Structures are given as structure tokens and as C-alpha cells.
Amino acid sequence: MPKVGDMFGGSFLKAADLQGKMVRVIIEDVQMELLKGDHGEEEKWVIKFRDKDKRLVLNKTNANMIASIHGDDTDDWIGKDVKLYACKVNFAGQMVDAIRVYQEVPPEAEEGQDEIPF
Secondary structure, X not given: OOOHHHHOOOXXXXXXXXXXXXXXXXXXXXXXXXXXXXXXXXXXXXXXEOOOOOEEEOOHHHHHHHHHXXXXXXXXXXXXXXXXXXXXXXXXXXXXXXXXXXXXXXXXXXXXXXXOOO
């Protein structure tokens, strides 16, 4: 039997779609879209990934993480890869499933780590 989340697919990526795995995706496009929500229509930034049907509605946390990886200009994100994973976050006082962008430690940051006194 299907799970409830599978019954109502939709065109946007959900944490459950990642199936507990970290997934590498390549950004194909970043656009502002008018989306319907619980509080009427609202403009939101949406990322389309190469070879993927579902898109990701961009929140501030993930936008800032991608900017820290690939720079502040969203045009520079096109063709770049990011890794997505699902985790629990606190939202409105409840723990909910969310998608986050993984921040890898740059190789140069690993060098000389024995010299850090803590």
C-alpha cells in the first residue's frame, strides 16, 4: 500500500523524496514564482535541478548556504552542484521534516588542523 506522502506527489521536493539519503543535484535554474499557500498567493524563489522533475522552494537558510558555497549572485549557481539532505528542524514550536543544503569543509580548512589549540 502507498504511503500518504506518495499519494499526493506535487511538483515540489519534500524531505521524504530524499529517502533518507544525501543527494547531489545540479542547479539548472533559479526563478521567482507565484505560489499558492495557506495564506493566499506569495512570490517565492524556486530552484530547478538538472534531470529532476521536482523543484525546491528556496528558504532563507538554504539560499544563504548555497550563497556561501557558490557566491551571492544566483546566476553563478547555474550548472553548480549542491548536496541535499533531510533533517528535523524546529518550526512554529514543532519538529518537522525539512530539506537542507550540505556544506562541505573545503580541503584547505582541513590542513593544519592539529595546530588549532582547543
